[in-house]
Amino acid sequence: MENILEVKDLNISFHTFSGEVQAIRGVNFELKKGETLAIVGESGSGKSVTTKAIMRLLPPQNSEIKSGEILFDGKDLAHLSEKKMQKVRGKDISLIFQDPMTSLNPTIKVGKQIMEPIIKHQNASKSEAKKRTLELLSMVGIPNPEQRFEQYPHQFSGGMRQRVVIAIALACNPKVLIADEPTTALDVTIQAQILELMKELQKKIDTSIIFITHDLGVVANVADRVAVMYAGKIVEIGTVDEIFYNPQHPYTWGLISSMPSLDSTEEELYAIPGTPPNLLHPPVGDAFAPRNEYAMQIDLEEQPPMFKVSDTHYAATWLLHPDAPKVEPPAAVAKRMKQFQAGQEGQ
Amino acid sequence: MAEREKLLEIKNLKQYFNVGKPNMVKAIDGISFDIYKGETLGLVGESGCGKSTTGRTIIRLYNATDGEVIFDGENVHGTKNRKQLKDFNRKMQMIFQDPYASLNPRLKVMDIIAEGIDIHGLAKTPKERAERVYSLLETVGLNREHANRYPHEFSGGQRQRIGIARALAVKPEFIIADEPISALDVSIQAQVVNLLKKLQIEHGLTYLFIAHDLSMVKYISDRIGVMYFGKLVELAPSDDLYSNPIHPYTQSLLSAIPLPDPESERIRKRIIYNPNIHNYSENDDVKMREVRPGHFVNCSEKEVKQYQQLYKQ
Incomplete structure (x- = not known):
């Protein structure tokens, strides 16, 4: 288009x-x-x-x-x-x-x-x-x-x-x-x-x-498409299904898990700790690193580039680098991803 | 459930504004409900339905036009001497919607939080006063250095924490939270809601939680009341209300909430509420009736039977 x-x-x-x-x-x-x-x-x-x-x-x-x-x-x-x-x-x-x-x-x-x-x-x-x-x-x-x-x-x-x-x-x-x-x-x-x-x-x-x-x-x-912004940057962009069912950036994970769903029964809501950085002095590395439980050493040193997930889906997180360790997203997000994959295979 | 102790009873409460003038508003038009000790009652509805007015009338910010609010066996409204009033004010506290407007910008956090402590003489020495403020700040997730700052130095979420600390300072039993998270960002909302839940368990608090964000209300409340034009139309345990909404207005309200799930959004059908469908006649006795244990709906005698039938299916 x-x-x-x-x-x-x-x-x-x-x-x-x-x-x-x-x-x-x-x-x-x-x-x-x-x-x-x-x-x-x-x-x-x-x-x-x-x-x-x-x-x-x-x-x-x-x-x-x-x-x-x-x-x-x-x-x-x-x-x-x-x-x-x-x-x-x-x-x-x-x-x-x-x-x-x-x-x-x-x-x-x-x-x-x-x-x-x-x-x-x-x-x-x-x-x-x-x-x-x-x-x-x-x-x-x-x-x-x-x-x-x-x-x-x-x-x-x-x-x-x-x-x-x-x-x-x-x-x-x-x-x-x-x-x-x-x-x-x-x-x-x-x-x-x-x-x-x-x-x-x-x-x-x-x-x-x-x-x-x-x-x-x-x-x-x-x-149709969603761009997620954090501290003056787009950290993830993709189609609405990709963002909701296959999010890659830890900040997107945090946003999605901190919303209670109407059928949720969890005792405690997931809350992203801390507050956004002050852009008077933007952090050197990934701006989300101080609030990110998945942050690695490189997140504090260098800003991640946009990694390609699919033709329409990009995310700026070092977790997508080929050398990065595999991490398990929060339970609420993992559940969504699984449901979506099951749905796709069914089609 | 029946043995649970009632902390607050509201009986046929009415709050009219501009009484006797042509622009009289019936903000609350005869509502009754109870709040049990240690529970969270959520109150939802559109803006202008009277949910905030209900909270404000309960805490005596307005003088009720008619009806009774009984707190711990005593009527809230009606004449009281100074000592009684002070005693009552200590037991019931409020957290306001806008953390930017509800803190005095010219007072330091220390003095904002300690205001109630001073009024009620809860601290004997300045040292004790400071210690109490420090411990309150730590309770709500701030640290003691914050006590010497002014409100403008804080973000919205932090200010709301100060508001919560102020409410807790006088060791209340009952807290009215009037849209405490509406002005906050999504990621901060979760922090404040978790804090409120934690404090409830630790201090044995009872909450009246007023909001229009229905998914958050469901998450925090044990029971939920739905208001429409100054009347309570449905009152039920929160899971029951969401899985089996009975009153057509509740159904319409629930069907209007967008869920963070694109799949279900594509197939969502909105139900539109038309108040005429009840078709009440003059001699219909419309009031809150128990459709099933713990689930009350505002309806006529005829409707109760219909609803009960529907429920069985």
């Missing part, structure tokens, strides 16, 4: 009073046409910074793209002028923010906020834009679009507001949609509705989605 977006060796730093924070340290990935790529990781792992860099929304005063390319449509977004970038934002690439309570302007009617990108990017007249807006409102499942058009954000519930935000993001049929924790602030039942809506709309307008979340349940639901 063709790549629509390619991020190559991206490095981003923030300049703070205490020094340079290396938030993104060499991120590589590509987004294919029509797929959903989920990026998971803890807060501070750099998932939001990556997507803000793609949109060039990082504050220019203290952030800097040190090196790397963001290739989209033959252009390098990392070095595009602000004026040209404005033609990309909201038209080719659009963003859904986490909190629907703060991402809409409270003093402007909802209809006008949806019309804005249509008028701006498609040179539509007001009446055309209004027609399109009403279509969008009913497409995202908001009843009585005519009446809702004239209302203000505070008259909408959280789930309905997130639908409005989605309508704005989809107004110009973007090629790439970035959803930054779009359901984290919502209830489970509303979350399920929004996820269903996003999947349905993706089929309809054939857009690619980058979905950022820390909820592995949501990932399993929406993603």
Whole structure:
């Protein structure tokens, strides 16, 4: 499948009073046409910074793209002028923010906020834009679009507001949609509705989605491929089945085993010990080594490269080096792997 | 189960806001349940269903509109003199949702944790006070050097540990944890939940655990109550609730949780709850009924029979 977006060796730093924070340290990935790529990781792992860099929304005063390319449509977004970038934002690439309570302007009617990108990017007249807006409102499942058009954000519930935000993001049929924790602030039942809506709309307008979340349940639901980020790097990337049923990186193991499943009966939950490193002074070797019970001497000395597991599956851990000792993953992960292998052989 | 000692009894509790005004809200509309000594009762529901209000009314942060909360044989609400109130406040403590907002940024960790110790006069000398704070910090997995720092120097998970240490400082019997892990990262959530479980065993605590993350609630709770629009609709032992949800709202809630398993996600069907399906008439007596031992459902007399039939299959 063709790549629509390619991020190559991206490095981003923030300049703070205490020094340079290396938030993104060499991120590589590509987004294919029509797929959903989920990026998971803890807060501070750099998932939001990556997507803000793609949109060039990082504050220019203290952030800097040190090196790397963001290739989209033959252009390098990392070095595009602000004026040209404005033609990309909201038209080719659009963003859904986490909190629907703060991402809409409270003093402007909802209809006008949806019309804005249509008028701006498609040179539509007001009446055309209004027609399109009403279509969008009913497409995202908001009843009585005519009446809702004239209302203000505070008259909408959280789930309905997130639908409005989605309508704005989809107004110009973007090629790439970035959803930054779009359901984290919502209830489970509303979350399920929004996820269903996003999947349905993706089929309809054939857009690619980058979905950022820390909820592995949501990932399993929406993603085609998954990238796991830790301390400013992608530590493992693969198809959703590969990540959930054949994970290779100890951090992914930790994430998967620390989620209680609904049928689990274990007495104690697996918890990854410690906290993520401070990226003011990133560790020399593998950033996860201090929290990793499988860490070897080399993990403290040298950063592991991406090892290939399959054509679609890569992981950055020295455990995959041919000279590394064989280790047994945690019980919960081993059980998943076994079930999956059994399932594959059955097919 | 019947012989187990009740620590807390809640009888027909009601909490209305803006009483007498046109915008009156019935946040809690007559709920009753018991919490036994040493157990964890989970309370789940959508935002706005009244689960946090229930916790806050139990600890007397709000004055209940109607109903009774009986803790250890005594009514929580109603007039009390200073000594009684102080005594009650010591036995019941709360852990809040947002570890960034619930710690005073201008106090050192030592003084945050020792506030309760000072109020209740639990330490006689400054040395004893410090010793207690140190031991509390170690109990929750921090170390004694942390006592002289300010909250902003800590991560979210560490702050929540400070909040837990503060709650434990006065040796409570009952702790209300209001979404204690919602603001934390997945890998940190597991650490805090394990800590809460460990402390429960070591100190014989009873928890009311309020949350909307159902898989975590199931993991930590012995029994779970499901709330919907200010009413309790189902109350059952946690395994029973997950394997045999009876009330249609509970079924819909459970069917909406995405599981970290792509195979099952592909075939998951969501059940949508429509409150009209009950079709209650005026003279239907809708209340909590025991469908089977320990499993209560809010329903009418007719429905109870249906549910029991379903259960047998």
